[in-house]
Amino acid sequence: MASARKENESECRPTMNSLLFDEAIKQKISKAFKAGAEYSDATVTVSSRPFTHCVVKNFISDRVEDKGEFLRLLKLELSQQDSNIKSNDLYKFSQSDELMLPSKDHGPTKNRKHLNPLCSLFRNALLPWMREITCADLNDSIDMFYAQYKYTDVLLCHDDELEDRRIAYILYLSEDWKEKDGGSLDLFSVDENGDPAEIVKSLVPCFNSLVFFEVSPVSFHQVSEILSKTKTRISLSGWFHGTPLPRPQRPPSPKCPAITFLPAQPDADLLSQWVNPRYLSIATQATIQEQFEATSEIQLPEFLIADRYKLLTESILHLSSHNEFWDQRGPANKRNYLSMKFDQDFELYDSETPVSTSKSSVKVLEVQSGTELKKFSVSSETMKAYNLVNDFIRLFCSEEMFLYMSNVTGLSFHPMAANFDESSGCQREDDSASSAKRTKLDNEENVAGLNSKCRYEIRCWSKGSYTLISDDSSESGEFALDVNLQSGAEGWEQEFGGFASYIAQGEDVELLTVIPSSNCLSLAYRDSEALRFIKHVNQKSSKSFFDFSFVYSE
Structure with a gap:
């Protein structure tokens, strides 16, 4: 029985794209991210415009034997998680409760056969990699939420600065998503006052891609309104936590005379x-x-x-x-x-x-x-x-x-x-x-x-x-x-x-x-x-x- 359980767990264990651990590539990624420079290869793109961010394609490796089924089974599992419709001035979408449980063994496995191994991957592999790439002072705390955006759902412009958030990430799980469907991750430039000025880049969700960026006073972004009436934009997102960056004082908003x-x-x-x-x-x-x-x-x-x-x-x-x-x-x-x-x-x-x-x-x-x-x-x-x-x-x-x-x-x-x-x-x-x-x-x-x-x-x-x-x-x-x-x-x-x-x-x-x-x-x-x-x-x-x-x- 124990042997069968271990074999079953092995089948569900995801791994990160092996190219991310190539020392030469890793050094190039880290150098570009820390310097706010440009870098691009077949798997990773680092860009400084309008603020430093990174896009990793094929983040979860496809093993030959599972034919890419891990993420699809994960999606099915996530759809069974309890979600709440969230709506206020800033957003409207559905979101799960916290998925990254405090304990490293992630507690019960019911409805988490694929989620628990993914959480372990984030703790044991992605967190050390993120520390090395970004040089951010990250602690062991990670958030993870499952988000669903349907027709007219939106997340308006914000910078993510709250408490001790240091690195924001999004793992996209939507397949066959097009620009015309809306739901892009829009990145804003800032003006001389440090306020968001205009959208200079829009990232269209791509299945099994990971986007991350450092949370800072200039990391203004939004999820544009969903335009498709039939598709649902789904993702796992959250933050790696650590010592926050200093936040400058900004002048108050002027009133109408x-x-x-x-x-x-x-x-x-x-x-x-x-x-x-x-x-x-x-x-x-x-x-x-x-x-x-x-x-x-x-x-x-x-x-x-x-x-x-x-x-x-x-x-x-x-x-x-x-x-x-x-x-x-x-x-x-x-x-x-x-x-x-x-x-x-x-x-x-x-x-x-x-x-x-x-x-x-x-x-x-x-x-x-x-x-x-x-x-x-x-x-x-x-x-x-x-x-x-x-x-x-x-x-x-x-x-x-x-x-x-x-x-x-x-x-x-x-x-x-x-x-x-x-x-x-x-x-x-x-x-x-x-x-x-x-x-x-x-x-x-x-x-x-x-x-x-x-x-x-x-x-x-x-x-x-x-x-x-x-x-x-x-x-x-x-x-x-x-x-x-x-x-x-x-x-x-x-x-x-x-x-x-x-x-x-x-x-x-x-x-x-x-x-x-x-x-x-x-x-x-x-x-x-x-x-x-x-x-x-x-x-x-x-x-x-x-x-x-x-x-x-x-």
Whole structure:
């Protein structure tokens, strides 16, 4: 019996490609890896672009007698392991529990006839080889997980730096995988700030190939979205652990500029020009406030007057065809979407829009781009669209809207915010009291709501767009009211992505999900422990939508 067991174990014992132990080849690999140089032969490729990484073909040797069956039997065994669907701001895919058990004998062999020998190979052969090749200070700790990526699954840009990870690896087990199937390992270059800049190399998964690289502040990579509806990208991946590299301090993400409210203009009732009349009555505002105070969030469908919403949608769609109006927002480890460019200081101009006429049908428009104010020519139709969108931004930055937001939330965004009588649903102050309060405020400082601000952004969400939660998020630790209105989101489904998700800091539990809905104003109060992200928009979506985003702070 013992002899039969040993013979059976021998049949299942994998080995690494013998060429990896050829001393001359090993020295060349090590020299290139440590120097960040280039090296390539029939089995191994070392490349320094955009950061040092290595690809080993035919990593597990095929013995003549087993005809390459070891990995195929391993795949079958792995498919029987328990897996969990993992989904958050950064990724969506299925992953097993830790497969590399602590003990060297790997415990029970049930459903691990091929997995246990592979784990032993990693410990006894690959780990010493990795120490020699990379010269990294590796301890004995190795992680191993089985990952399955199906249609629309993705792992967005990150650098893998966590705890004591030193060498990241992926052993690909997908057969007949093509570039058109998606799921490539994309490697990013970095800019002068050390942030990911652009994808400069994409590695297509190849059966029985091992890819590894040193985890560092510049090792930004991603698994691109799976495009195939029928194939599953499968792999074993994890990290070799050791003394981590120093991590440099990076500047925090800048916030969009914030402004105080624009003073109300005489004889200009902005709210009645834009907002559905049913939301303007004192009784309705009191009802909204009551619901908001109970849940800290609310959605107000058909918020804008239908004709105004139609014009706004037509205008933003028109502007979307002009690249001059849009910036690609990054870096990729934090966000990826289009943001509209316009003069952030537009309220300082005497005229309603900062333009000058050069021809009857063409106007010169000033648009803010970074710190420079650039001019370009646009048609009258484009100018009309820009003006209307600008007017909409002015609406939400107006004194009237600050006061309205105070009234429907109970928060203090304006010093004259109304207090509603719970029994009658009416404002407690009469006109004379309100006037007296205004006079008093002119002579006081530090009054609640007097220094409230609003920052704003117009965003276009299309396939591949997302935001991620980061340690240095500009929204981290703030108390704010998030106000959003979408355009062009008719028929949008949660499975497309693009929804706003709120979670508690340090937890994966979702507090709130806001699905994009056209002409629906969503209000959500975010305290210092809450974080939000926009879920990656995937291939199931067939169109783009626009989001008018405002953040009010007291």
